[in-house]
Amino acid sequence: MRLTTKGRFAVTAMIDVALYGTGGPVTLAAVSNRQKISLSYLEQLFGKLRRHGLVESVRGPGGGYNLARAAAHVSVADVILAVDEPIDATQCGGRENCHDGDKRCMTHELWSGLNAHIFSFLRSVTLADLVAQQHEKQREVAVLKDRRGPAPRESEPANVA
Numbered sequence: 001m002r003l004t005t006k007g008r009f010a011v012t013a014m015i016d017v018a019l020y021g022t023g024g025p026v027t028l029a030a031v032s033n034r035q036k037i038s039l040s041y042l043e044q045l046f047g048k049l050r051r052h053g054l055v056e057s058v059r060g061p062g063g064g065y066n067l068a069r070a071a072a073h074v075s076v077a078d079v080i081l082a083v084d085e086p087i088d089a090t091q092c093g094g095r096e097n098c099h100d101g102d103k104r105c106m107t108h109e110l111w112s113g114l115n116a117h118i119f120s121f122l123r124s125v126t127l128a129d130l131v132a133q134q135h136e137k138q139r140e141v142a143v144l145k146d147r148r149g150p151a152p153r154e155s156e157p158a159n160v161a
Contacts (some may be wrong), residue, residue, distance in 0.1 A: 015134065045083055
């Protein structure tokens, strides 16, 4: 299974909206700027996300996008499926015709089982979880300390070894 750029960008953009949307709608231009994703590509993705009820658009000055429901109620699987990204590791796309066009291959159950585990994992991770990870990263950066020690006072000579 391979997650394409479409799925990755959709999840990244939704995390951005969840992070920055607490004070009101988030513009796609702002998401594009912060995440380095093409504005036209974001417009396509957000059209799909809106049609699937994951975001709401706000028109006019100060408009943009808000999450349509709480971040804790939006899973990564919801986002990926909304942008038509298949979660499928089978060669046949689940049609069971991967061998000679009409039979299952010998590893079909293996890949189908993997699909189930991947989907279960992606369903278990919410935007709220990913936002919390981002907040934790920001806190870790904020508490990094200068390890060089205190600067010498002007009245004290520098300790040169």
